Amino acid sequence: MKRILSKNQYEYMSNGIKMSMPYLINKIDSQVVNDKVIINVSEDVACGIRDWAMDRQVRVGFDENYSLTDEGQILNDLIDVFYE
Template structure:
């Protein structure tokens, strides 16, 4: 499957996955297509790995994605984009 993410979401995903899910991070990093000058980045990834990323993002969003009024934070918005894009 092919996934397109905004630059800031792509950076967040790669940095956070490297710390928390290195096995999946390596799959993403190896399959990243460089889109120089573009605000979106495209990844190719298998559906099983996409499911793992989506589940991880959903769990992470529950713990860090909302403020005290239950509104999405900036991090929560990026996680929501990941959840939406990695839904197969």
């Protein structure tokens, strides 16, 4: 499955996955086109990325008023991209 991410989303995702799920990073085929990153992943890898983003969002994605933080918004966008 192909997905399009901003460079910021891709960098955040790849850095987070390298630290917490390094076995997934080698399963992500990416290509930079202009200001976007096109990635190609299997359904299983997409589910792994989505699960990682959801878990991370619960831990760091909200402020004391339960509003999304900047980091939480990036994670929310990644969840949406990989939910399809």
